[in-house]
Amino acid sequence: MSWLDDVGKVIPIAELYRDFAQPATREVGEALGNAAKVARFALAPIDYLAAQHQRWKRYWASPDFSDGLLSLRSVVRTPSG
Numbered sequence: 001m002s003w004l005d006d007v008g009k010v011i012p013i014a015e016l017y018r019d020f021a022q023p024a025t026r027e028v029g030e031a032l033g034n035a036a037k038v039a040r041f042a043l044a045p046i047d048y049l050a051a052q053h054q055r056w057k058r059y060w061a062s063p064d065f066s067d068g069l070l071s072l073r074s075v076v077r078t079p080s081g
Helices: 003-012 013-060
Strands: none
Touching: none
């Protein structure tokens, strides 16, 4: 037998974990989860503005937009007879 087996018999490691370590790790996990939620809540406006910025960049770079004005050729279609 090794010395770890002797220590395991003297000190009930499973009970120590259940009594001390498990609640502490659960609290730390919940605290980290709450911190992540707060961070997402705080950064949500920035995320929204970034998405809107990307949409505007795509709009301004679209082929239908030229020289700051919408190209009427793409908006008004004439029948091709």
